[in-house]
Amino acid sequence: MFSTPEFWVLVSFVIFVALVWKPAGKALAAMLDGHAAKVRSQLEEARRLREEAQRTLAEYQRRQAEALSEAEAIVAHAKAEAERMKAQAEADLNQQIARRRQLALDRIAQGEAQALAEVRAATVDAALAATRRLLVENLDRNRSDALIDQAAAELPKRLH
Template identity: 30%
Template structure:
């Protein structure tokens, strides 16, 4: 067996295969290991990106909720301010209407007083004119003089008091 050349060819072939394939196997193992490590790194990086994205998404959702709450608060405050402004405007309008009503009432009362005074003056003038006309027709000169003297005395007594 040790003398047989086929045996030594087989041994040489095995040694050659081991000698040639061992570095190739190591080289393939190293290459595959580096590829595996690259893939692991890529997966780890993808997981990190995924986690960062989820954190960013949760932050954005929280901010969105905060903004939504702030919008609702602003909307509620705006409604309250609008109601306050409406009530103030309504109050001011009511005050203006009341003032105008008072002014209109005062003007009407003044116009009524003026009309009454004008009517009284007219009635007085008419009565005086009628009295003068009647007195002119019915009184003689002597009675007229007596009436004038009596009127002067009455007016004097009225002005003294």
């Protein structure tokens, strides 16, 4: 067994593998440790990025909720403002209608008063004309002179 060359090749191979295995194992272990450290670093970076993405997502969701509530508040305010403006427009319209109605009633009353004054004036004119006619027909010269003198005498009393 010690005399066969296969045995010595096997022994030299085992010695060679044992000598090479130790530094190669260290190098292989160092390479694997480096790779494991790199993987751990990448996993930690991925975890950090995931947490940051979750925080960013939560922030955007919060902002979206705030924007939605703000939009709802704006819509509610706009509706309330529209209702207020509608009520104000109705009140203004009612006031304007009341003013125009009162103006029309005043004009009608003024027209009635003017028509009544014109009728009275026409009545007075007609009465005066009838009185003149009667006086001219029924009054003689002496009687008219006496009435004129009497009116002239009463004039100072009536003026005071």
